[in-house]
Amino acid sequence: MAKAKRTSVFSKKSVATALAALLMMPLAEADVLRIGVASAGGGDPVTFSGSSLGIVRNQRLLEKAFEGTGTEIQWFFFKGAGPAVNEALSNQQLDFAYEGDLPQVVGRANGLDTKLLAAIGVRSNVYLAVPKGSDIKSVEDLKGKKVAVFRGTNAHLVSINLLADHGLTERDLKVINLDSGSSQAALASKGVDAAFGGRELFKLRDQGLIDILFDNPKNEVRYTRQCALVVRGAYEKEHPDNVQKVVDTLVDAAKWESEESNRDAVLNEWAKTNEPVASLKADFGHLALRDSASPLVDDFLRSRYQAVADQAKDEKMIRRPVGIDGWFETKYLGNALKSKGLEHYWTAYGADGKQAANTATASSDKSVNNGG
Structure with a gap:
């Protein structure tokens, strides 16, 4: 007696239709925002000092800003500092990163697609x-x-x-x-x-x-050395609202840090890394916190980054020259300053970093409103 032919419940046509439907569905996005820090950090939970982003970390300001959105904030700390952060950015393992000027320049010279959003911890x-x-x-x-x-x-x-x-x-x-x-x-x-x-x-x-x-x-x-917040270029294009919310939160923390009456509270926040307050006082005793915390991408920051890029090329740390044009994306910072009434709160410095720019208002507008 001949065996009955087994018929699959899924015809070729139905399988093809199902696959087509799957391909047309939007890809599910991981509801995670990942921030890399070019420091091993310290404390429990691990945190870092010396910048307004450390305040954001300690006070869970980003977690509060994204509360109810389904977005989880993840922080990553790198003992290997800037070079290790660049590797993680290159592998698309981070969305935002806090690191110093030279590693950022090296990353850009090597084709790393980032946008510099704001200063965080300068001088x-x-x-x-x-x-x-x-x-x-x-x-x-x-x-x-x-x-x-x-x-x-x-x-x-x-x-x-x-x-x-x-x-x-x-x-x-x-x-x-x-x-x-x-x-x-x-x-x-x-x-x-x-x-x-x-x-x-x-x-x-x-x-x-x-x-x-x-x-x-x-x-x-x-x-002196400068630090800034960068975002992966692809992330910035895909999630501009998230980028704006991050910069808004950073500006709030920078404003709080900048108030001289908060100096002791700021140092105590940073001391959560288990660094002695005495060390923090020794390091920041020479500097007004308002200048250190300034998020402005002013002539001072621009000139320092270009100087670092030029010197890195001269020292053969990078093979091709790096320019700052098109790298700095300051519209988010401009939006934050305008919405919070802080357009003239921080001093926009000239290239020497000592004198205010000749036309402070114009320099400030240039710093925060230009896309390059």
């Missing part, structure tokens, strides 16, 4: 430290010594500038590439003769383990 000093009791008494004394530098970060070019102004180059030193934590350990154990770093060095100083050899006493802008 940060870089310090030069030596172990306690060292016979190194000047920058010139570094010649031939083992010096720790975190290469590729926004402190790297500052160290090159300081060396150059004292007749030295990196080739005159025995440079060792160490991240912040490793550099501190090496200084404390006298495994290196000197190290460039940030405010984390003040904790070692106060413990009697090191001396700060250089602390930028004249606030020379060439010895």
Whole structure:
């Protein structure tokens, strides 16, 4: 007896129809907004200091801003700092990123599609430290010594500038590439003769383990580093409303940070990283918080970014030149400042970073309203 032919319940026609319907359906989007921070951070939960975005993190301001939208806010911290953040951006693992000027320039030179939205934490000093009791008494004394530098970060070019102004180059030193934590350990154990770093060095100083050899006493802008918030270009195009909400939230935090009456509260917020308040006071004692917190993309920020880009090319850190035109997308910042009545709250500085721009209003308008 012949076997009956088995007939599938799904005909070829019905399968094809189902596949076509699936292809026409909009792709479900992950309701997640991912922010990368170019720092290992500290504390529990992990946070970071020195910028208004750290305030946003601590006070869960983004989580509150997106409450009820179904969007989850995720924060990622990178011990590898800016270079590691760039890799994550390149792999589309982040939507927004907080990092320094040099890594951002390197990323752009390598074809990373980002838009710079606003300044976050500018005029940060870089310090030069030596172990306690060292016979190194000047920058010139570094010649031939083992010096720790975190290469590729926004402190790297500052160290090159300081060396150059004292007749030295990196080739005159025995440079060792160490991240912040490793550099501190090496200084404390006298495994290196000197190290460039940030405010984390003040904790070692106060413990009697090191001396700060250089602390930028004249606030020379060439010895400072700038940080900013960037967004992936594709994300900015696809989710402009989300970008606006992030920038609005950042401006609110920057305004709160800028009030001098809030200085102690701001430092205590940043100390949630487990950094000593004394270290934060030492680092920010030279600077008005309003200037540090300013989100403006003014002539000062533009000139510093272009200077970093030009120097990175000269130092052969990047192969092709980088221009700032078309990179800075400041319409979101302009919208935030206008809606909050803050168009003239922060000083728009000229290129030297010391004098207000000749026409403050025009400079401010240029800074926040232009798309490039």
